[in-house]
Amino acid sequence: MFEYDFMQNALAAAAIVAIVSGLVGYFLVLRRQTFAGHALAHVGFTGATGAVLIGVPPIWGLVMLTVTAGVGMGAIGERLAQRDVAIGIVLTLSLGLGLLFLHFFTAYATRATALLFGNVLAVDVGTIWTLLWLGVVSTGTLAVISRPLLFASLQPELAEAKGVSLRLYSVLFLGIVALAVAECVQIVGVLLVFALMVGPAAAAQRLTTGIGSGLVVSAGLALLESWTGIALAFYTDWPASFWISALSAGIYLLTTLPSVARAR
Amino acid sequence: MNAIEFRHVTLTLGGREVLAGVGLEIAKGEFVGVLGPNGAGKTTLLRAVLGLVPASRGTIRVLGQPAARGNPAIGYMAQIRSTGSDLRLRAWDFVAGVVDGHRLGLPFASKATHAEADRVLDLVGARDLAQRPLAEISGGEQQRLLLAQALIGRPQLLLLDEPLVNLDPHYQGDLVGLTKSLRDELGVTILFSAHELNPLLGALDRVLYLGRGQAALGTVADVITGPVLSRLYGAEIDVVRVKGRIFVMSGGHDVERDHHRHDNNRSHTHMRGLLGAWPSNV
Numbered sequence: 001m002f003e004y005d006f007m008q009n010a011l012a013a014a015a016i017v018a019i020v021s022g023l024v025g026y027f028l029v030l031r032r033q034t035f036a037g038h039a040l041a042h043v044g045f046t047g048a049t050g051a052v053l054i055g056v057p058p059i060w061g062l063v064m065l066t067v068t069a070g071v072g073m074g075a076i077g078e079r080l081a082q083r084d085v086a087i088g089i090v091l092t093l094s095l096g097l098g099l100l101f102l103h104f105f106t107a108y109a110t111r112a113t114a115l116l117f118g119n120v121l122a123v124d125v126g127t128i129w130t131l132l133w134l135g136v137v138s139t140g141t142l143a144v145i146s147r148p149l150l151f152a153s154l155q156p157e158l159a160e161a162k163g164v165s166l167r168l169y170s171v172l173f174l175g176i177v178a179l180a181v182a183e184c185v186q187i188v189g190v191l192l193v194f195a196l197m198v199g200p201a202a203a204a205q206r207l208t209t210g211i212g213s214g215l216v217v218s219a220g221l222a223l224l225e226s227w228t229g230i231a232l233a234f235y236t237d238w239p240a241s242f243w244i245s246a247l248s249a250g251i252y253l254l255t256t257l258p259s260v261a262r263a264r
Numbered sequence: 265m266n267a268i269e270f271r272h273v274t275l276t277l278g279g280r281e282v283l284a285g286v287g288l289e290i291a292k293g294e295f296v297g298v299l300g301p302n303g304a305g306k307t308t309l310l311r312a313v314l315g316l317v318p319a320s321r322g323t324i325r326v327l328g329q330p331a332a333r334g335n336p337a338i339g340y341m342a343q344i345r346s347t348g349s350d351l352r353l354r355a356w357d358f359v360a361g362v363v364d365g366h367r368l369g370l371p372f373a374s375k376a377t378h379a380e381a382d383r384v385l386d387l388v389g390a391r392d393l394a395q396r397p398l399a400e401i402s403g404g405e406q407q408r409l410l411l412a413q414a415l416i417g418r419p420q421l422l423l424l425d426e427p428l429v430n431l432d433p434h435y436q437g438d439l440v441g442l443t444k445s446l447r448d449e450l451g452v453t454i455l456f457s458a459h460e461l462n463p464l465l466g467a468l469d470r471v472l473y474l475g476r477g478q479a480a481l482g483t484v485a486d487v488i489t490g491p492v493l494s495r496l497y498g499a500e501i502d503v504v505r506v507k508g509r510i511f512v513m514s515g516g517h518d519v520e521r522d523h524h525r526h527d528n529n530r531s532h533t534h535m536r537g538l539l540g541a542w543p544s545n546v
Binding site: 158207 | 311314316333334336338340341342343351352353354357358361362364365366367368369370371372397413
C-alpha cells in the first residue's frame with residue numbers, strides 16, 4: 001500500500017495530527033473539558049462550510065472560527081464554558097448554520113460528508129504542510145505553557161493563590177485545542193474528533209501514572225490507532241474514520257477492564 | 265511585626281458584606297483556629313489574606329506587607345470540594361507540580377524540584393504514600409499531601425481551609441497533631457479553619473470566631489462563652505463543657521454539629537464514614 005501517493009500522504013497527515021491531538025487531548029481529558037473540544041469541532045463545521053461558500057479553502061475557515069470560539073469560551077470563564085447547556089446550544093446552532101451554508105452551496109454533497117466524517121485518503125501535499133505548521137504552533141505553545149497549565153488544571157485554587165492567572169491559561173489552552181480540533185477534522189471529521197482527541201488520552205491516563213509517560217502513551221496510541229485505521233481502510237475499503245473510531249473505543253474499553261474486574 | 269493585621273476591614277462577596285469593619289492582630293508563630301457557621305466568611309477571610317479578595321474598606325497587612333496575590337511567604341491548603349479523585353496520576357507528581365508550577369516550561373521536575381518535593385513529603389510523613397496513584401489514596405491521606413504542598417517554598421504563614429471536612433475522628437486527630445508539630449518545628453503561623461472546635465482544642469493558641477459580619481479573637485475561655493457567641497450567631501447560645509469538650513448549643517441543638525451534618529449531606533461524600541463516626545464523637 002505504500003507505493004500509492006495518496007496512502008503516503010494519508011499516513012504522513014495522520015502522523016502529524018495524531019501526535020498533536022494525543023498531546024493536546026491529554027490535557028483536555030485532565031481538565032475535564034472534552035465536551036468543549038467536541039463543541040469546537042462543530043463550530044468548525046460552520047467555519048469550513050462558510051469558507052467554501054465564499055471561496056476560501058475550508059481549513060482556513062475552520063481554523064479561524066474554532067480559534068475564535070475557543071478563545072471566546074476561555075475568556076467567558078471556566079464556569080460558563082463548562083456549562084453543558086450553553087455548549088450544547090452553541091454546538092447545535094453551529095451544525096445548523098453549517099447545513100444552511102451547504103444549502104446555498106449546492107455543488108458538493110461529498111464535501112459535507114468529508115467535513116463531517118473526514119476523508120484522510122484525499123489529503124494533498126499542500127494540506128500536509130498546513131497541518132505541520134499548525135501542529136508546530138499548537139504543540140509549541142503547549143510546551144511553553146504546560147507546567148502552569150497543569151498546575152492550574154489540577155489545583156485551580158492553589159494556582160490562583162500562587163499568582164497563576166486561571167483565565168489566561170484557559171484562553172490559551174482552548175486556543176490550542178481549537179487548532180488541534182481543526183487538524184483532527186482533516187482526518188476523522190467534525191463528528192469523530194473524540195476518536196483522536198479523547199480516546200487515546202483517556203486510555204493513556206488509565207495506563208500511566210506519570211505526566212511524561214502519559215503524554216508519550218497518549219500520542220503513541222493516537223498514532224497507532226490512526227495508522228492502523230488507515231491500513232485497515234486500504235485493505236477492507238471501509239472508511240478510515242470508522243476504523244480509527246472503532247480502534248479508539250476498543251483500546252479505551254480494554255484499558256478499563258482491569259478496574260471492572262477488580263470491582264467484581 | 266505581626267503575621268496578620270486587619271484594620272477596619274470590610275469584605276464584600278457578591279454584594280453581601282461578609283465581614284464589616286473587623287480589626288484583628290495575629291502574632292507570628294500563633295496557631296489560630298478559625299470557626300463560625302456556614303457563610304460566616306471563613307474561606308473569604310483566608311482568601312483576603314492571600315490577596316484574592318480585596319478589602320472593600322480598611323487595610324490588610326500580611327507579615328508587614330499589604331496583602332497581595334502570589335505571596336510566596338504564604339502556604340495555602342484550599343478546601344477540597346469533592347474527595348475521591350479518579351486520576352491515576354502519581355501523587356508525587358501532583359505535589360511536585362506545585363514547586364514551580366507558576367513558571368513557564370515543560371512539567372518535568374529538576375533536581376531542586378525533586379529535593380523540595382521530597383522535603384515537604386518527609387515533613388508530613390507521606391513519602392511512601394506519594395508513590396501511589398491519586399485514585400488509590402484515601403481522604404485522610406489526600407489531606408496530608410495537600411498539607412505537604414502548602415509547605416512548599418518554606419512559607420512563614422499557613423492558611424488551612426477546612427482540612428478536617430470528611431475525615432474520621434482518628435484522622436482528624438492525626439492531622440491536627442501533625443499541624444501542631446509543624447508549627448513547633450518550623451515556627452510558622454497557622455490559621456486553621458474548622459466546623460468544630462473540639463478536634464482543635466489541644467493544639468490552638470487562640471480562636472477566631474466569625475459570625476454575622478463580626479469577629480471575636482481570643483483564647484477559648486474568652487471567646488467560647490454564651491454572651492460572645494450569642495452576639496455572633498444572633499441567637500441565644502449556651503456553651504456546655506463536658507469532660508474537657510465544648511458544645512455550642514442553641515435551643516438544645518449542637519449548632520457546630522448541625523452545620524457539619526448539613527454540609528456533608530449536601531456534598532454526598534463519605535456519608536457512611538461520617539455516620540459511623542458519630543457515636544464515638546458524642
